[in-house]
Amino acid sequence: MHLARFPRVRFAHLPTPLEPMSRLSEALGGPSLWVKRDDCTGLAGGGNKTRKLEFLLGEALREGADTLVTHGAVQSNHARQTAAAAARFGLACEIVLEERLNTDAEDYNLSGNVLLDRLLGGRLRRVPAGTDMDAALERVAEEVRAQGRRPYVIPGGGSNAVGALGYADCARELVAQADAQGLRIDRIVTATGSAGTHAGLVAGLAVIGAEIPVHGFGVRAPKERQEANVHALAVKTAARLGHGDRVRREMIVADCDCVGAGYGIADEGVFEALRLAARTEGLLLDPVYSGKAMKGLVDYARKGRWAGETVVFLHTGGAQGLAGYTSVLEGHLE
Numbered sequence: 157m158h159l160a161r162f163p164r165v166r167f168a169h170l171p172t173p174l175e176p177m178s179r180l181s182e183a184l185g186g187p188s189l190w191v192k193r194d195d196c197t198g199l200a201g202g203g204n205k206t207r208k209l210e211f212l213l214g215e216a217l218r219e220g221a222d223t224l225v226t227h228g229a230v231q232s233n234h235a236r237q238t239a240a241a242a243a244r245f246g247l248a249c250e251i252v253l254e255e256r257l258n259t260d261a262e263d264y265n266l267s268g269n270v271l272l273d274r275l276l277g278g279r280l281r282r283v284p285a286g287t288d289m290d291a292a293l294e295r296v297a298e299e300v301r302a303q304g305r306r307p308y309v310i311p312g313g314g315s316n317a318v319g320a321l322g323y324a325d326c327a328r329e330l331v332a333q334a335d336a337q338g339l340r341i342d343r344i345v346t347a348t349g350s351a352g353t354h355a356g357l358v359a360g361l362a363v364i365g366a367e368i369p370v371h372g373f374g375v376r377a378p379k380e381r382q383e384a385n386v387h388a389l390a391v392k393t394a395a396r397l398g399h400g401d402r403v404r405r406e407m408i409v410a411d412c413d414c415v416g417a418g419y420g421i422a423d424e425g426v427f428e429a430l431r432l433a434a435r436t437e438g439l440l441l442d443p444v445y446s447g448k449a450m451k452g453l454v455d456y457a458r459k460g461r462w463a464g465e466t467v468v469f470l471h472t473g474g475a476q477g478l479a480g481y482t483s484v485l486e487g488h489l490e
């Protein structure tokens with residue numbers, strides 16, 4: 157794996173810290189939990205989209221683009237980080253927000269990431285839930301072209317084989333950190349949504365031959381669809397790295413039971429996970445992604461799964477959206 161072969165620009169704060177979660181491990185009675193702090197990637201609050209954007213921006217700038225075009229849910233962390241990356245390089249940023257949750261709550265619609273998108277200069281437009289978002293991006297790109305500008309279209313979550321290179325690099329970085337401190341990692345746990353994070357990790361680990369299992373906790377799609385999406389993208393990403401054959405289907409594991417009632421809908425398990433992480437480790441998770449993954453991890457730990465293992469939780473970020481869920485969290489903070 158030789159990532160310098162791919163265009164990339166540098167703005168992420170790397171390497172992100174790898175820290176023990178001793179008090180959380182103790183509270184759950186094991187396994188031995190560590191956290192990879194990708195909430196600290198540094199771009200306007202950070203999060204997992206930043207690593208992907210280094211490679212996506214590398215390509216956009218090489219192509220001479222002057223406008224980034226992307227989409228997400230209303231409280232998208234990806235939209236915020238993309239708007240910040242655009243600002244950083246003097247590009248315009250057109251964002252299509254899907255009203256996926258169908259809520260008119262003022263905090264959700266105006267606060268959190270939405271407020272930050274606007275502050276960062278992102279141009280927002282909204283479309284109803286269920287809109288064909290790829291087609292919507294193409295329409296915006298066409299509009300941008302008609303104005304004589306040059307769009308670079310980034311898929312939802314930055315999840316294609318270019319963006320996923322960021323997580324192949326994260327796999328390499330994590331293994332190097334663990335090796336330097338003599339830490340044997342038995343398993344990596346991550347939230348998995350648009351799939352680039354999960355797929356990039358699996359591809360990177362497979363290509364370097366590290367053979368650490370990755371366990372995804374789904375946030376939206378059912379298990380079969382999620383695993384198929386991750387698998388397809390992991391193969392593409394590994395192929396880009398010259399070794400598509402090294403990703404096998406059984407390497408892809410996603411448990412989507414923690415989704416609960418649906419994307420972006422939090423339940424008591426999520427609230428408890430948010431409180432636990434905050435009050436044992438001072439870590440801020442979010443109710444849509446990292447909090448759902450932590451809900452899954454807490455459940456597994458309590459069932460004695462992975463007992464005796466060393467498990468690394470990839471903190472994908474999301475706390476910048478918390479203010480958008482003020483009313484949702486009210487009544488669940490005690």
Ligand SMILES: *Cc1c(COP(=O)(O)O)cnc(C)c1O
Pocket residue numbers: 203204205232233234313315347348349350351352353354442445446472473474
């Ligand atoms: C986007 C996001 C994820 C999911 O990552 P994917 O690469 O889309 O699967 C997880 N956590 C947070 C906070 C996110 O913003």
